[in-house]
Amino acid sequence: MNLQLDEHGRLRHFLSTEGLPRELLTQILDTAESFSGVIGKSVKKVPLLRGRTVMNLFFEASTRTRTTFELAAKRLSADVINMDISTSSAVKGESLLDTLRNLEAMQCDMFVVRHGDSGAAHFIARHALPGVSVINAGDGRHAHPTQAMLDMFTIRRHKGEFEPLRIAIVGDILHSRVARSQIHALNGLGAGEVRVIAPRTLLPRQVEDLGVHVYYDIDQGLRDVDVIIMLRLQKERMAGALLPSESEYFRRYGLSAERVALAKPDAIVMHPGPTNRGVEIEAGVADGPQSVILEQVTNGIAVRMAVMSLAMGATGERA
Amino acid sequence: MNGIVISGGRVIDPAHGLDRETDLFIVDGRVAALDQAPAGFAASVEIDAREKWVCPGLIDLATQPREPGQTQKASISSEAKAAAAGGITSFCCQPNTDPVVDLPTVVELLRRRSEEATAARLLPLGALTQNLSGEKLSAMAALRDAGCVAMSDGGRPVVNSQVLRRALEYADTFEITVILTPRDPWLSEGGLAHEGAVSTRLGLIGIPEAAETAALARDLALVEQTGTRTHFGRLSTARSVELIAQALDAGLPVSADVAAHQLFLTELDLWDFNHDAYVQPPLRTVTDREALRRGVASGAIGVICSDHQPHDPDAKSGPLAAIEPGISGLDSLLALVLRLVDEGLLKLPQALATVTCNPARVLGIDRGHLAPGAQADICVIDPHAVWRLEGANIRSRGRNTPFRGWEFTGRATHTLVDGRLVFSLDHAG
Numbered sequence: 011m012n013l014q015l016d017e018h019g020r021l022r023h024f025l026s027t028e029g030l031p032r033e034l035l036t037q038i039l040d041t042a043e044s045f046s047g048v049i050g051k052s053v054k055k056v057p058l059l060r061g062r063t064v065m066n067l068f069f070e071a072s073t074r075t076r077t078t079f080e081l082a083a084k085r086l087s088a089d090v091i092n093m094d095i096s097t098s099s100a101v102k103g104e105s106l107l108d109t110l111r112n113l114e115a116m117q118c119d120m121f122v123v124r125h126g127d128s129g130a131a132h133f134i135a136r137h138a139l140p141g142v143s144v145i146n147a148g149d150g151r152h153a154h155p156t157q158a159m160l161d162m163f164t165i166r167r168h169k170g171e172f173e174p175l176r177i178a179i180v181g182d183i184l185h186s187r188v189a190r191s192q193i194h195a196l197n198g199l200g201a202g203e204v205r206v207i208a209p210r211t212l213l214p215r216q217v218e219d220l221g222v223h224v225y226y227d228i229d230q231g232l233r234d235v236d237v238i239i240m241l242r243l244q245k246e247r248m249a250g251a252l253l254p255s256e257s258e259y260f261r262r263y264g265l266s267a268e269r270v271a272l273a274k275p276d277a278i279v280m281h282p283g284p285t286n287r288g289v290e291i292e293a294g295v296a297d298g299p300q301s302v303i304l305e306q307v308t309n310g311i312a313v314r315m316a317v318m319s320l321a322m323g324a325t326g327e328r329a
Numbered sequence: 330m331n332g333i334v335i336s337g338g339r340v341i342d343p344a345h346g347l348d349r350e351t352d353l354f355i356v357d358g359r360v361a362a363l364d365q366a367p368a369g370f371a372a373s374v375e376i377d378a379r380e381k382w383v384c385p386g387l388i389d390l391a392t393q394p395r396e397p398g399q400t401q402k403a404s405i406s407s408e409a410k411a412a413a414a415g416g417i418t419s420f421c422c423q424p425n426t427d428p429v430v431d432l433p434t435v436v437e438l439l440r441r442r443s444e445e446a447t448a449a450r451l452l453p454l455g456a457l458t459q460n461l462s463g464e465k466l467s468a469m470a471a472l473r474d475a476g477c478v479a480m481s482d483g484g485r486p487v488v489n490s491q492v493l494r495r496a497l498e499y500a501d502t503f504e505i506t507v508i509l510t511p512r513d514p515w516l517s518e519g520g521l522a523h524e525g526a527v528s529t530r531l532g533l534i535g536i537p538e539a540a541e542t543a544a545l546a547r548d549l550a551l552v553e554q555t556g557t558r559t560h561f562g563r564l565s566t567a568r569s570v571e572l573i574a575q576a577l578d579a580g581l582p583v584s585a586d587v588a589a590h591q592l593f594l595t596e597l598d599l600w601d602f603n604h605d606a607y608v609q610p611p612l613r614t615v616t617d618r619e620a621l622r623r624g625v626a627s628g629a630i631g632v633i634c635s636d637h638q639p640h641d642p643d644a645k646s647g648p649l650a651a652i653e654p655g656i657s658g659l660d661s662l663l664a665l666v667l668r669l670v671d672e673g674l675l676k677l678p679q680a681l682a683t684v685t686c687n688p689a690r691v692l693g694i695d696r697g698h699l700a701p702g703a704q705a706d707i708c709v710i711d712p713h714a715v716w717r718l719e720g721a722n723i724r725s726r727g728r729n730t731p732f733r734g735w736e737f738t739g740r741a742t743h744t745l746v747d748g749r750l751v752f753s754l755d756h757a758g
Contacts, residue, residue: 216526219526220530
């Protein structure tokens, strides 16, 4: 039984891209496509979630993700409440379940959850009242499914079909919830080949079981790929004896213009942001013609609108 | 001479290779005779054991009854009663209570609570180092004199190899058994799951096998150096079984146990963040589970324990990183051991040995057997009883078990401690 789906196979919670049927992943992308038209208009709102309340529950700080969720909810005409839990009750010793029960008592319809612990969104979904949807906005190292779907949306817009594509994900796979969700989404959508490129210290054990080919050498790994996805390298990785230094990392795994040239000529360069220029990506590449990094941010709104409306069962009214 | 007779049962005493249908007579808390009543015997109590097995009461080497310090989870009284209902007559209490069992006064408290419970007997383990901090030696001779059956730092590793060496030497001076659970603190730091396919998918910090085997290899080197009798508790990897088998072949004075859940579950049971399967050391791969089973069958791992860790619901509520590890295992220990017989891994006497005479031998106590003169710690088992682990069948205060809903065949119907009937299924609610 998949916690994410209701008895009719429709989206109830969105916790992970793993194990979702291809039709559902495609439905999210198609729905997002229809919303991206709305965003371009001068009146940017649709009334799908009018009267519904969405609570942004952020146990971990985030500007970009929270803002796009908030915008997405508002464009669906929902009421939005932002709860920055990292500075409130959780630190006073209130349990996650207590926090949840108290917030549920305020009658909201959806929780958008970001939490530093893997499995937090699953936990909340398992304990949420019937009729309340949970959207995972990032849990520990586990999943960040809306980020992955906006990446899929961006890839599809540029490349069309997934089957012929070769995609390389470069960098800190070990700590990355984004990479895990991207890998499951790409495989779920039938991508031709997913590669991960990193030193062994930044690869989780048995990563190939996720359905990827492993490359330690970036110059080999980037050869003939259609999509390059760079991951952010957190500065604290040096302290954990995972890497010798930032400069060494950039030399071995940083994305330079020369390395971009190893990929297909029309390859796109992606990054979930925020970028560490000069650490994992050269400034010229991040701002270069093949970069779609800012588009990813824009697409985040339509994709989150799609996920929210689908999880609330509100798509039927859209026509 | 009044006494108890357990009549007509299949008496199985693995320590003495005894296995036949007969009567067992108890007088003054001890086994008085088999087959024939002793002269002048009059039965004040008769337990009809026809169609049942009569065997030594179980001895559980690893439990945490949570008292003193965490009585919101469980108490010695509640867990001693749960143990008795599970056929367990003696259970070792880990020293990681609050306060830690590193002073004779704490041992005295445990003893008194155990007596008040009038159920299974608590066998205290003393701290190997003061406050379990791995720095200074505990007063282990005094702890032994106060009633501790062995010394251990529970799940805490003694990081400093010199301190561990000294602790082993000091323990050996007084012929004290040491129980170690090998774990490298750095390789296991922050770990929530076996490092492998499942931890990678769930995004959980992994614990590699080497977290156990590197520490075990060091500990074995120190056992070889010091010659101290050492028991390795709660092993979890295939490679550990090999290391123990090699050490036994080399004649080292070692023994080992495995938690019952490690013989039935794997990392896959943690799937989708199942908090009931979150344990330390973690559930590992199918390969590890099979190797542990073979280790039990070959005798390299002589003991099966419950690693009983009862929790209150709050301690298991939240993402794995925020909750406490451990399974409430007293209620399922006997059932899981009997299941190994049903599955053909072990013969019945061998299976019973892993929870009776073998743990008694580890602790060097004269229990776990049924020879005339032995303390009458006895478990009567109905081998045909079919039951399900749920509701009132979970007698521990801790309801945190991944075996909830499992159907088992065989359960304790009577438990006697020192010849006193402390549990009878007929009279239990």
